[in-house]
Amino acid sequence: MALEILMPALSPTMEEGTLSKWLVSEGDVVQSGDLLAEIETDKATMEFEAVEEGIISKLLVAEGTANVKVNSAIAILLEDSNTERCNCSSYGPDTYDHCDNSADSQVSVTTAPVAANGTRIFISPLAKRIAANKGLNLATITGTGPKGRIVKADLINAASTADIAAPSPNMTILTSTNSAVVEAIYRGRAFKTIPLDGMRKVIAARLTEAKQTIPHFYLRRDIHLDKLLKARIEINRELKERGVKTSVNDFIIKACALALQKVPRANAVWAGDRVSADGSVRYFCGRSNRRWSIYTCLTRR
């Protein structure tokens, strides 16, 4: 029996990944637990193991293909070694032509629309057509039909609030609009494109999300750091033998933490219709010092 091997979700946030390397080739016999491929997710590169044993009949996605959607077929596994090869002729090159001939292919296997929490979205055929024409994001629409089915009336309501819903912090929406706009700016000029790896895409999406959804306000103040810098030298001298070094950033984070503890009202989260606070202080501090600009970001979650 021919089984489709699907692109696995190797992390909870993974929506698509890069198939960086196949560790098997067509015709190989695999046991369950054998490594099939290396897959680059948005965070890391991971190895993908076989769950079933059988013969790899066909690799549907070429090595190095980026943006392979989770749950799209990446290979065909023949479960029973006695099965004749022609059984899987329906999975031949014709069917999956679009996978083979595209270096940067978005594998467009048609799947049911999926909500943010991974469940299937039910939608009437008419509503589906209207949503496709209007380019509405189904995940943002609440269905009022039986079992949460999205019907035409829901779309009419959604369309009136589309202006608010449109800039939802969705990664794909961001990249597509940005790339189109940027391309228009650069049209007719020589420019080079620097591709992004998965992690950088996530950083971009998360920072954009933070900027869009969390109110930002900026305060300026001159602070004399002489004492702090002296203390830092002192501390670093003591920590030298342990190979630990504190940075000025560390002090800023500590100062923020103390300040938030002192003013608990500022240490809270706007949760739509109420304010949530649990008293603990958590930070996200990101920093990159490669060729990209350095950013430091303090957030409370």
Added chain:
Amino acid sequence: MKYALEAADKLSKIGISAEVIDLRCLRPLDTDTVLESVKKTNRCVTIEEGFPVCSIGSHISSVLMQEAFDYLDAPVINCTGKDVPMPYAANLEKLALVTTEDVMVAAKSVLYR
């Protein structure tokens, strides 16, 4: 037709406007008229007195599924007689046949009301 027209009258009083199509002839079937109506209203309820199995309603549903799938906003509902041998007792016979009430419930249901 009687139930369809009665139901349409009652529905219009609660703000539901229904197009009633009298098929008159089943062979040849005027599918174009039905399709045009479904494209306009996006829903369909069939009404007949016969049994539900292998009914003309089933056939119309199947045609709509093939020809007007993208226009349907709700599943097609077939109002038919109940799937039982026709009772002799007058009170049971009434219950076994399709009623105006059945048609109204079906029409509201395809409108998600």
